[in-house]
Structure formats: structure tokens, C-alpha cells
Amino acid sequence: MAAEALWSNKLRTGLTMLGVIIGISSVIAITSVGQGVQKGVEQQIQALGTDVLQVLAGAARSGFISQGLGSTSTLTWEDAEAIAQQAPSAQVVSAYLQRNAQVVYGGQNTSTTIYGTDLNYPEVRNVYPQAGRFFTQEELDTATQVAVLGPTVQKTLFGEGANAVGEKIRVRGEAYEVIGVMEPKGSQGPMDRDDQIYIPLTSMSRRLVGNNALAGISVSGILIKASNQEQLEAAQFQVTNILRLRHNIYPPAVDDFRLTNQADIVNTFTNVVSLFTVMVVAIAGISLLVGGIGIANIMLVSVVERTREIGIRKAVGATYAAILNQFLAEAIAISTVGGGIGMGAGILIAAAAAAIFKFPFVVSPLSVIAGFGLSFIVGLLAGVIPARNAAKLDPIAALRSD
Structure with missing residues (x-):
């Protein structure tokens, strides 16, 4: 009814x-x-690793305006090496130098992010070449002008499905040979993680930046991969103390670096x-x-x-x-x-x-x-x-x- x-x-x-x-x-x-x-x-974020700790260089100031973290040379490659040797909870350590630059190939050009890195970067960031290879220790030591492209850069400069390995691109007027293309990682918020180029840290420092700290090669940041997520707090404590000692920072002085924790971001x-x-x-x-x-x-x-x-x-x-x-x-x-x-x-x-x-x-x-x-x-x-x-x-x- x-x-x-x-x-x-x-x-x-x-x-x-x-x-x-x-x-x-x-x-x-x-x-x-x-x-x-x-x-x-x-x-x-987990693709980047939830067991990763990131150390960012301090922020330069213009008057009362901060230029943002990483805008001043407070971290060096030697700091990263010290962390790798002295921090028991740090399984893998990688330093990187980051800049934005115009990249040219033939009649194509694009503005992208250039990362000068060491050999540990792929393992820390869990990103590996899908074509070609990453650079070697010899290429890092000799500042060889080689580059590994992100998929977005490869597509923009060479076209969909084109083979970029072996070609030459120009970064700020410097010629670099493409030796590999990274696997796609997608976007993280507004940032396209495939719109990047990786070159040896030494080449980046000498040829593109020319901005070395007095104590060594300056870097924008240091990535520390702990043995597991439970070791992040221990790694954070150890890294903070190592850097404070190396930079002669004692209370009540303010740290000239900042640590971020991927797990905290999640x-x-x-x-x-x-x-x-x-x-x-x-x-x-x-x-x-x-x-x-x-x-x-x-x-x-x-x-x-x-x-x-x-x-x-x-x-x-x-x-x-x-x-x-x-x-x-x-x-x-x-x-x-x-x-x-x-x-x-x-x-x-x-x-x-x-x-x-x-x-x-x-x-x-x-x-x-x-x-x-x-x-x-x-x-x-x-x-x-x-x-x-x-x-x-x-x-x-x-x-x-x-």
C-alpha cells in the first residue's frame, strides 16, 4: 500500500x-x-621517501625581507660528507645545488630547475633513469658536462617518444651531453617533479653558479635517508648537533639551517x-x-x-x-x-x-x-x-x- x-x-x-x-x-x-x-x-610524498630528512641552507635577507631558505651559502658539500661519516642513523646522504635556468636544444627552449647532485641522489630520492644512465664518480670528480633529463624536459625539448640520449643541450650557454632520462614521478602540488635536469654537483658549482663558500663547495640542501622511519628523530638530533659544531653555533645563537621531515609533512x-x-x-x-x-x-x-x-x-x-x-x-x-x-x-x-x-x-x-x-x-x-x-x-x- x-x-x-x-x-x-x-x-x-x-x-x-x-x-x-x-x-x-x-x-x-x-x-x-x-x-x-x-x-x-x-x-x-612516500615516493620521495618518508624516511628522508632534508637540511636546507639559511635565508639571505635584504633589509627586513627574507629571500627564502637556500638563498645563502650556509651549507657545504663537506657538511654532507661529515654527516655521512659521523651520523650513525644516516644510511645515505646526498648534497644538491639547485638553480632555475633556460635550457636550449635546436629551436626549442624551456625554463626548468637544474639540480647539481652527487651519486647518492637517485637512491635518496628513489628516482632512477628509465633510459640511459646516471653520471659516474669519474664524471663527478672531473666536472664532466653531462646531464640527465626529467621526462617533462625531454618531451618539451625533443618531443614525445624521441630519444634524447647522446644529444647536446645548452644550459646558460654551456653545452651538456644528455646521458639519460629519469623515470616519471608526477607532480607534487604545483611542482612538476619531472620538469628537472640533473648534472654533476662539481660541474654545477664551477660552471653555472660560481658561488663557493669559503669552507668548500656550497650547496642548497642536504638529503639524509635514515635506515627506517623510526630512526628519523635520532638522525635529526645527530645532524643538528653535527652542523652546529661545524658552523660554530652555540646557544642562544640561531641555526643557519633548517631541517624538514618528510613524515611530518605527510x-x-x-x-x-x-x-x-x-x-x-x-x-x-x-x-x-x-x-x-x-x-x-x-x-x-x-x-x-x-x-x-x-x-x-x-x-x-x-x-x-x-x-x-x-x-x-x-x-x-x-x-x-x-x-x-x-x-x-x-x-x-x-x-x-x-x-x-x-x-x-x-x-x-x-x-x-x-x-x-x-x-x-x-x-x-x-x-x-x-x-x-x-x-x-x-x-x-x-x-x-x-
């Missing part, structure tokens, strides 16, 4: 369901998108995304509440419209419980069917967003169960008062109504 009553008023039933559909689909889609973005960023981002997801889901929950109010309103109107019908049913023997159950069944049917449609719509929206914006598609079973449970509860609560009003009608008064 509940199904027949709803089907006889298809437009009204559909519009009543719409509030629940929007609420449930919003909750599931937003939860899924939030979890997908979170997982995608975690995967990108945790911070996870917390931010989780809070944002909770906030938006709460907003979506308001639309679900509005949908419940809509169901209650329509059911109250339905009771008024069907007063004579209710009077006839009670006159021929329908009990209080029978009338109550019929109207509750109608409210619950509206909300659960609307919830089912909303779940399907939410999953489709989340899948489309994942495909368009290139992040993992994640649907939590808990969010689906919670969504369906919410729709059932909304229908139950929205139907209670109208159903009680219908069940309490006096059959004689109901039969007299117009």
Missing part, C-alpha cells in the same frame, strides 16, 4: 527524494574525494585534509537535514490530503499500528530509495573527479554504510510525527472531512 501510494504521486515522491539524494551523494562524493586526494599526496597534510573533509561533510549533512524536513512536510501534507482514506480504513477495522506502519513505511521508502540513488550518484561523481584530476579513486565502505544508515534514520524520524497524526485521527471526523 505504501508503494502504491508513492507511485500514484510520482512527481511529488521524486521531488521529496531529491533532498535526500543530494545530501547522501554529497557526503559520499566529498568523503571519497578527500580520501583520494589524501592518498594521492601520501603516495607522492602527517600535517593528512590532518589538514581530514579537518577539511569533516567540515565539508558537515555542510553536506545540512542538506541531508533539509531533505529530512522536506520528507516530514510532504508526509504531513499527505496526511491532510488522505484524511478521508484514513477514516475509511479505520472504519473497516484498521488499527492504530496499521495506520502508523503504513505512513512510516512511506517515509522510510522515500528516504532509503533516495539514499540508494544518492550513494550511486556520489560514487559516480567521485569516480569522475578521480579520473579528471588524476588522483586515486577511494570509496570507504564505512561512508557507504553510514550514508545508507543516515537515509534510513532520516526517513524514520521524518515519518514519526505525520504517521502518529494519521494513526490518531478519529474515524468519524475523518469521514466527515472534505
Whole structure:
């Protein structure tokens, strides 16, 4: 009887369901998108290594304006070598010098990031050549002008699928032979990690930067890979003390370097995304509440419209419980069917967003169960008062109504 009553008023039933559909689909889609973005960023950061500690050089200042970390020569390659020798928790250590530069090949050119690195960089950053090779110790020692391209640079300069190995490119007027192309790593936020070129640190320092510290070859930063993630705190403590001793920094003097922890970045981002997801889901929950109010309103109107019908049913023997159950069944049917449609719509929206914006598609079973449970509860609560009003009608008064 509940199904027949709803089907006889298809437009009204559909519009009543719409509030629940929007609420449930919003909750599931937003939860899924939030979890997908979170997982995608975690995967990108983990690809760089969650057991990696990064030391950045200090910031130069112009008046009261900071030029940013790495803008002054407070770290040296010798600092990296000292950390490798003296820090027990440091498994692999790599120094790098970073600059932006214009790169030219034939009639093509692009502005990209140049990394002058040592041989340990691929292992620390978990990135290896997919074509050709990385430079050797001999090439590092002799400052040989060789380069390993990121996939984006290779595509921009040489075209999709072209073989760049063996070709010559020019970096700030200096010719470099391409000896390899790195495997793709994708983007991390606004930064394209494939839009990079790697050359020997010695060549970078001598030919492109010409900016050596008094104590040795200056670097922009040092990467330290710990034996495991649990050793990061120990590595951070050891590295801090080694650098303070080498740089003659004693309290209350301020460190001329800064340490960042990849695991801390993951945790911070996870917390931010989780809070944002909770906030938006709460907003979506308001639309679900509005949908419940809509169901209650329509059911109250339905009771008024069907007063004579209710009077006839009670006159021929329908009990209080029978009338109550019929109207509750109608409210619950509206909300659960609307919830089912909303779940399907939410999953489709989340899948489309994942495909368009290139992040993992994640649907939590808990969010689906919670969504369906919410729709059932909304229908139950929205139907209670109208159903009680219908069940309490006096059959004689109901039969007299117009």
C-alpha cells in the first residue's frame, strides 16, 4: 500500500527524494574525494621517501625581507660528507645545488630547475633513469658536462617518444651531453617533479653558479635517508648537533639551517585534509537535514490530503499500528530509495573527479554504510510525527472531512 501510494504521486515522491539524494551523494562524493586526494599526496610524498630528512641552507635577507631558505651559502658539500661519516642513523646522504635556468636544444627552449647532485641522489630520492644512465664518480670528480633529463624536459625539448640520449643541450650557454632520462614521478602540488635536469654537483658549482663558500663547495640542501622511519628523530638530533659544531653555533645563537621531515609533512597534510573533509561533510549533512524536513512536510501534507482514506480504513477495522506502519513505511521508502540513488550518484561523481584530476579513486565502505544508515534514520524520524497524526485521527471526523 505504501508503494502504491508513492507511485500514484510520482512527481511529488521524486521531488521529496531529491533532498535526500543530494545530501547522501554529497557526503559520499566529498568523503571519497578527500580520501583520494589524501592518498594521492601520501603516495607522492612516500615516493620521495618518508624516511628522508632534508637540511636546507639559511635565508639571505635584504633589509627586513627574507629571500627564502637556500638563498645563502650556509651549507657545504663537506657538511654532507661529515654527516655521512659521523651520523650513525644516516644510511645515505646526498648534497644538491639547485638553480632555475633556460635550457636550449635546436629551436626549442624551456625554463626548468637544474639540480647539481652527487651519486647518492637517485637512491635518496628513489628516482632512477628509465633510459640511459646516471653520471659516474669519474664524471663527478672531473666536472664532466653531462646531464640527465626529467621526462617533462625531454618531451618539451625533443618531443614525445624521441630519444634524447647522446644529444647536446645548452644550459646558460654551456653545452651538456644528455646521458639519460629519469623515470616519471608526477607532480607534487604545483611542482612538476619531472620538469628537472640533473648534472654533476662539481660541474654545477664551477660552471653555472660560481658561488663557493669559503669552507668548500656550497650547496642548497642536504638529503639524509635514515635506515627506517623510526630512526628519523635520532638522525635529526645527530645532524643538528653535527652542523652546529661545524658552523660554530652555540646557544642562544640561531641555526643557519633548517631541517624538514618528510613524515611530518605527510602527517600535517593528512590532518589538514581530514579537518577539511569533516567540515565539508558537515555542510553536506545540512542538506541531508533539509531533505529530512522536506520528507516530514510532504508526509504531513499527505496526511491532510488522505484524511478521508484514513477514516475509511479505520472504519473497516484498521488499527492504530496499521495506520502508523503504513505512513512510516512511506517515509522510510522515500528516504532509503533516495539514499540508494544518492550513494550511486556520489560514487559516480567521485569516480569522475578521480579520473579528471588524476588522483586515486577511494570509496570507504564505512561512508557507504553510514550514508545508507543516515537515509534510513532520516526517513524514520521524518515519518514519526505525520504517521502518529494519521494513526490518531478519529474515524468519524475523518469521514466527515472534505
